[in-house]
Amino acid sequence: MKIILLEKIEKLGQLGDVVNVKNGYARNFLLPKAKALRATDDNLxxxxxxxxEIRKKNDKEMASAAKLxxxxxxxxxxxxxxxxxxxxLFGSVTTRDIANMLSDDGVPEITRNQVSLxxxxKALGIVDVRIDLHPEVSVIIKLNIARTSEEADMQEKGPLNNLDKENTEIDSVVDVFEEGVEINIDDSQDVDLNTEHTPDVDADITEDEANKKEE
Structure with a gap:
């Protein structure tokens, strides 16, 4: 189906572009959501x-989203x-849950379709979630999912504390290598590296030669 885009659609086009899409995509999503018009002569x-007027409205909405x-x-x-x-988790956190949470927190007019998951x-932890405030404005929020507020605080601080501990241990090892280890060599153990080492002759006597000496 040929349609006129009324806003930027990722991987499809910009506002005002005329593009071809599958019929189901147009009928089930783009047209009902007022994101596009059929590209008929009248609509063109x-x-x-x-x-x-449409572009001014889009620019105004984009500026509002950028501020938010x-x-x-x-x-x-x-x-x-x-x-x-x-x-x-006993259950899960869905796009609808996130949209409702944002609304309860005072973030205006966020729908589940704007939440990208x-x-x-389905598990505790800190998760990054993308929110599409406008077709051309997206943000990343962090969800700290925990059983209690105390646990949430521990989750947020935990990784940083562990990292600080690891860095401290690494710094300690580096300090040891930088300070070095003093090695004392007794004068009696001095070795002249310029003197060629002569092998012990007796040590090189073969077993046959030893037997002859005994005879």
């Missing part, structure tokens, strides 16, 4: 007449969930 004329991104990019959100001793989160 309509887009041309409204293109300036400044306040939440790389921000950590704590998510409390029940989990077993092995860290597996390969699959639901």
């Amino acid at each position: 004329k309509y887009f041309e007449s409204k293109s300036v 991104s400044e306040s939440i990019n790389n921000k950590t959100f704590i998510v409390i969930r029940q989990a077993g001793e092995n860290g597996q 390969v699959e639901p989160i």
Whole structure:
């Protein structure tokens, strides 16, 4: 199906581009979500007449998203969930859960479709999640998924503490090598490296020669 894009679509095109897509993709997603129009003669004329207005609206929404991104990019959100001793959640954290959490935290108008997850989160830990605030503005937030707020605090500080400990141990080893080890050699053990070593003649006597001497 040939369509007119009403916004930038990743791997498809920019606002105003006319592209061909599979019918199912257009009917089930792009058209219902108002992300595109069928590229009919009437719609092409309509887009041309409204293109300036459409682009201004897009620019305004993009500027708003960019401003919002400044306040939440790389921000950590704590998510409390029940989990077993092995860290597996009793359930999962889904795109809908994340969208609701952001809304509860005061982030406006975030839907599950704007949350990018390969699959639901099913274990404790700190996870990076991409949020598409606008087709041209994305941010990364961190979800600290824990059973309690105390555990969340430990998860956030733990890796840094471990890293500091490792760096301290490495620095200690480096200091030892830099200081060196003083080796004292007794005068009686001095070796003249310029003197050629002469092998002990007796030590080189063969077994046959030894037998002859005894005779």
